[in-house]
Structure formats: C-alpha cells, structure tokens
Amino acid sequence: LMEEGVMTNINAVMDPELTELVAGDLGVDIDFVQAETLEDKLLTAMDELEDDEASLKPRAPVVTFLGHVDHGKTSLIDKLIGIDVASGEDGGITQHIRAYQIENDGRPISFVDTPGHEAFTEMRARGAGVTDIVVLVVAADDGVMPQTEEAISHAKAADVPIIVALNKIDLPGVDPTRALQDLAANDLLPSEWGGEVEVVKTSATTGEGLEELLETILTVAELNEFKANPDRPAIGSCLESQQDADKGVVTKVLVQKGTLRVGDTVVCGEAYGKVKAMTDPLRPSRRLLEAGPSVPVNLTGLNRAPSAGEPLYVIDDIAAAREIADTRAHAERAEFLGSTGFQAATLENLFD
Numbered sequence: 001l002m003e004e005g006v007m008t009n010i011n012a013v014m015d016p017e018l019t020e021l022v023a024g025d026l027g028v029d030i031d032f033v034q035a036e037t038l039e040d041k042l043l044t045a046m047d048e049l050e051d052d053e054a055s056l057k058p059r060a061p062v063v064t065f066l067g068h069v070d071h072g073k074t075s076l077i078d079k080l081i082g083i084d085v086a087s088g089e090d091g092g093i094t095q096h097i098r099a100y101q102i103e104n105d106g107r108p109i110s111f112v113d114t115p116g117h118e119a120f121t122e123m124r125a126r127g128a129g130v131t132d133i134v135v136l137v138v139a140a141d142d143g144v145m146p147q148t149e150e151a152i153s154h155a156k157a158a159d160v161p162i163i164v165a166l167n168k169i170d171l172p173g174v175d176p177t178r179a180l181q182d183l184a185a186n187d188l189l190p191s192e193w194g195g196e197v198e199v200v201k202t203s204a205t206t207g208e209g210l211e212e213l214l215e216t217i218l219t220v221a222e223l224n225e226f227k228a229n230p231d232r233p234a235i236g237s238c239l240e241s242q243q244d245a246d247k248g249v250v251t252k253v254l255v256q257k258g259t260l261r262v263g264d265t266v267v268c269g270e271a272y273g274k275v276k277a278m279t280d281p282l283r284p285s286r287r288l289l290e291a292g293p294s295v296p297v298n299l300t301g302l303n304r305a306p307s308a309g310e311p312l313y314v315i316d317d318i319a320a321a322r323e324i325a326d327t328r329a330h331a332e333r334a335e336f337l338g339s340t341g342f343q344a345a346t347l348e349n350l351f352d
C-alpha cells in the first residue's frame with residue numbers, strides 16, 4: 001500500500017480497485033462478495049411476494065395534505081378529525097409528519113399531514129410517496145405559491161389523484177378566480193371550468209365545505225378500490241423516527257401491506273428489533289396489538305432511529321434482521337469515512 005502511496009491502517013476501508021491492484025501485485029485472486037446478499041435474498045423475496053387477487057381486501061385510502069405553508073393543511077385535518085393540533089404548534093408550523101386514521105360512517109380514512117415550511121421538501125416528498133390521494137390545499141386569498149407548485153409536482157410524480165381544497169373561503173372579500181386561474185396554469189383545470197380536477201371551497205374556520213371535501217375523498221377512494229393483502233408479513237414505510245427519553249426509539253410507520261404485530265421482528269433501514277409496543281397516533285394512550293394495511297402507528301423496539309422514508313419489513317429471524325441492519329449501518333459508515341477522505345489519504349494529499 002505504501003508503494004502505491006496509500007497511507008492507511010488496519011481499520012480503514014479499501015476501495016475495490018486498490019484491493020485488486022494490491023492483490024494483483026501479490027498474485028492473489030480476489031472474489032468480491034456482495035455484502036447485501038442476505039438482504040437481497042430476503043427483501044427481494046418480500047417485495048416479490050405476489051398477493052393474488054383473492055387475497056386482496058379493501059383498505060383505507062391514504063390521503064396526504066400538501067400545500068404552501070399557512071394555507072391551512074393542519075387546520076383542515078384537525079377539523080376533519082375533530083382535534084386541535086394547529087393552535088398548539090410552535091410558531092404555528094408543523095414540524096412533524098402526522099398520520100391519523102379516522103372512521104367516517106364506518107369507512108376508515110388515513111390522513112397524513114406534512115410540514116409546509118420550505119425546509120421540509122424531503123418530508124413532503126415522502127408524504128406524497130406513501131399516498132393514494134393528494135389533497136392540495138390552496139388558500140383562496142394567496143393562490144398558488146412556490147410550495148404549492150412543489151406539491152403539485154410531487155403529486156404528479158406519485159401519479160395519484162389530486163383534489164384541491166380552496167381554503168380560507170370565509171375571508172371577507174376573497175375572490176377565488178385568481179387561485180382557479182393559477183391552478184389552470186399549473187395543468188389542474190378545475191371541473192367548474194370544464195376540467196377534471198375537483199376543487200372544493202373550504203373553510204377550516206367555519207367548517208364550510210368540509211362535508212363536501214370528505215365526500216369527494218370517499219368518492220375518489222371508491223372509484224379506485226384501494227386494496228391490499230392483510231394476511232402476509234407486513235411491509236410499511238417509516239414516516240419519521242426519534243429518540244424519546246422514556247420510551248427509547250419511537251418510529252412512526254404507515255403499514256402498507258400485511259399486518260404488523262407486537263412481537264414481530266422487523267428491519268427498517270439501519271435499524272432492527274422486535275416491535276415492543278404500538279400506539280394509535282391519534283390516541284397515544286391506546287395500545288394496538290396489530291395494525292393492518294393503511295394503518296399508521298407509533299412503534300417502539302427498534303435499536304436505532306431509521307431514516308424517514310425507509311421501508312420496514314417483517315423478517316421472522318432476528319439474526320438475519322440484525323445482520324441486514326448492521327451491514328447497512330457499516331456500509332453507511334464506510335461511505336462516511338470515504339467522504340471525509342479518511343480511507344483515501346495518500347502521500348500526496350497528506351502533505352499538501
């Protein structure tokens with residue numbers, strides 16, 4: 001290595017080309033083994049596990065509220081589910097991704113609220129990624145703004161139906177024409193103008209239009225017949241995760257297929273563990289023993305906080321789950337060391 005001008009130590013990670021070069025010098029054959037072999041085997045099998053038509057059962061639509069900051073996403077969801085989060089928020093800005101399931105006339109609906117602040121682009125993209133329907137919230141007095149446009153492109157990328165809530169319609173003297181024009185200019189021609197996009201005029205303050213918004217959501221859901229197989233090992237998506245002083249790592253997961261149960265062994269990104277407890281995000285004191293497709297839960301039991309957006313898989317083999325998670329964590333660390341130039345220290349750059 002020193003002949004190659006590489007300063008290194010026994011803990012450093014060597015890149016493949018260098019390894020081959022040195023091996024060649026020593027006349028040794030190298031066989032590269034993919035570290036993800038186990039992961040590939042298990043997770044690909046999970047992804048490809050076919051759910052035949054007969055196994056599919058109706059599931060709740062996952063409805064994500066997207067739009068510019070302060071246009072009323074949190075207030076609308078609060079009003080729809082009958083709680084009040086918006087007025088208790090720090091500076092009135094949603095910092096977390098929220099996910100709740102409610103039942104309307106016996107029909108469940110899952111709502112996902114996303115932060116509107118520009119720092120949270122990533123979280124909105126994630127919200128759009130797990131969703132079946134996007135409710136695009138546009139304040140009637142403000143029209144389409146930068147994060148509205150961003151939300152439109154997320155929704156289009158996710159290829160899901162968009163319903164527009166033209167909110168704050170209660171404001172005195174508000175003229176929705178401009179907002180409608182903005183929407184049309186963004187390829188969302190309102191149905192009242194002959195287009196295909198349902199625009200519901202709402203007010204989270206007075207409650208106007210909320211019944212109609214709910215009806216529109218349910219109609220779109222019925223047309224699409226969202227289904228999943230509840231009888232298989234669960235696959236979900238991590239919406240966010242953090243370390244809690246009392247409970248350890250708390251992870252908000254939206255189950256997408258199968259049924260997740262307390263006691264299941266899961267792997268999620270670089271984290272793994274046995275699900276210790278699950279609670280209903282809407283009623284945190286309510287413990288859940290299982291959660292089927294479209295159900296959001298807060299769960300404990302993971303060894304570290306996975307990154308948001310990571311898929312969660314049930315793997316009933318704790319050793320395999322640990323190996324997959326640790327291999328990923330190790331690869332991440334190697335990449336980090338590489339990016340800091342640690343492994344790539346050469347005589348030249350060392351003495352620069």
Ligand code: GDP
Pocket residue numbers: 067068069070071072073074075076086092093094116137167168169170171202203204205206
């Ligand atoms: P978000 O950032 O999109 O989640 O917006 P919020 O729900 O936090 O609402 C931002 C502000 O607009 C708050 O002060 C709300 O009280 C207010 N607001 C939300 N919806 C309405 C509405 O329909 N009418 C009026 N007048 N104000 C609203």
Ligand code: MG
Pocket residue numbers: 073074075092093094114115116
């Ligand atoms: Mg909000």
